[in-house]
Structure formats: C-alpha cells, structure tokens
Amino acid sequence: MIVFLIVLLVIIYLIEKLINRLLGVEKQKLSDTLGKTIDRWGRGIILVSVLIMLWFVIDMDWQMKKWFWILYIILLVGFQSILEFIYLRIDYISYRVFFSFIWITLVFE
Secondary structure, three states, X not given: OHHHHHHHHHHHXXXXXXXXXXXXXXXXXXXXXXOHHHHHHHHHHHHHHHHHHHHHHOOOOHHXXXXXXXXXXXXXXXXXXXXXXXXXOOOOHHHHHHHHHHHHHHHOO
C-alpha cells in the first residue's frame, strides 16, 4: 500500500509538470503577494483540522479512509487554486485536469 501511494504521488507530480509544460503555464509564487499570510493560515487550519479528524478516521474501514484523503486533497488544492485566482488573477486549467486525474484514480481504485 505504501509503495502504491509513493508511486501514485510521483505519477501525479509528473503529470502536473507535463500538463503545465504542454499548456505553457508558468508557475508564479503566491508568497510574493499579499495572500502570503492568508495562505499560511489557511493551510495551517486545514492541516490541524485534518489531523484532529484523522484521530477518528484511523479506526474506520478503508473506504472511509479513502474518502477522507480525497476530501483533504480537494480542500488543499481547492484552497490553493482559489487564492491563486484571487491574488494572482490566474485561472489554471491544469488544476482542473489534476483534479480529474486524482478523482478517477482514487475513486476507481
């Protein structure tokens, strides 16, 4: 299972880089804008809430764990894309493709 997750993360990373290269998307940093503190606080709040909920999810079946991690990925990437849209005024299509790939991979596992 651990090997599968590591391979999945590497594949997701490579697909994101490939999509960005094919679409000609240049990655800009959110930390160079006014959204730097909102980004840090938001990620911290999401992380703390996930760690608290993980305490309850750890004893559940694998199906609930899978949906828990899907929700976490959606929250984290969604939060990042909303902040990038607000502060960088960029609408990344690569995030939509990235979400689609994650959704198909994890749901139909």
